[in-house]
Amino acid sequence: MTLNAHITKEMKVYVAGHRGLVGSALCRALKRKGYGTLVTRTHAELDLCEQQAVRAFFALERPEIVILAAAKVGGIYANATYPAEFIYQNLQIQNNVIDSAWRNGCKKFLFLGSSCIYPKLCPQPIKEEYLLTGSLEPTNDAYALAKIAGIKMCQAYRKQYGFDAIAAMPTNLYGPGDNYHPENSHVVPALIRKFSEAVHNKDASVTLWGTGRALREFLHVDDMADACVFLLENYSGAEHVNVGSGKECTILELAQRIAQIAAFTGEIVTDTSKPDGTPRKLMDSAKLFGMGWRPKISLQQGLEECYRDFSEQHRSSSGADLAHASRSPG
Secondary structure, three states: OOOOOOOOOOOEEEEEOOOOHHHHHHHHHHHHOOOOEEEOOOOOOOOOOOHHHHHHHHHHHOOOEEEEOOOOOOOHHHHHHOHHHHHHHHHHHHHHHHHHHHHOOOOEEEEEOOHHHOOOOOOOOEOHHHOOOOOOOHHHHHHHHHHHHHHHHHHHHHHHHOOOEEEEEEOEEEOOOOOOOOOOOOHHHHHHHHHHHHHHHOOOEEEEEOOOOOEEEEEEHHHHHHHHHHHHHHOOOOOOEEEOOOOEEEHHHHHHHHHHHHOOOOEEEEEOOOOOOOOEEOEOOHHHHHHOOOOOOOHHHHHHHHHHHHHHHHOOOOHHHHOOOOOOOO
């Protein structure tokens, strides 16, 4: 198999993890771009940790394009509490899918990772070359190590077998269908939920953890999916590619934007007894931008869309219902 294999929109595409935030956005993007044959399986239909099941699936379907968006994911608490599950399951998933894709004639493979692969105290903005230059954040090092292994496996199969496997590392993602769980969600959906409930309950204030000065970069998941299709069509290199917006804001600024969208008129209070986390985390996406891709969805536009999404999902829900709502089925 030659590198930089030509792909067409008539090829069969398998999206692993199609029901998650990223996977569902990938399916939308592929359909918009005219890819007509999408193959998907739910976790109940195919356990990606089971090697024989994965091998049988690939032998049957023989997808020509594969995107690996399936992974065991979670927040700080889950990563710190269940590191064995995070490293074992993610290694199993990617080992099985990458190897079976190669064995069954896949012409283009895209592995999706995370910005947590980079060292905890990384220079900013974060360049691809900073990988493995320092110690990882200890609270999620098991997950990060699995994702690093996935990058290295793609590179090894490219070097030894000529397998056209590429890898993309997204920044903080948000978008419709996100997880709005009160304890396990990321910052954008967590704040959307918090301000929505504050308006509903007529609360006088909303409290943020930390000083609110920590800087974060956000990318709409539909932009991420668009970048993935762009990379499939235009990139064939061993080095992974950062995918970000190139823009950042403080957590306080983010909260103020969401408060305005929610029509919350109370006070935003910062609890400085709580940690800020990493002071700054900005991806250097110059490599991707240099290829000609740019994000299209502004943070304001994306937040407004997500607030509508949350409101539509939970318009008729009670407070008790909300506590169990909007968990991605995987």
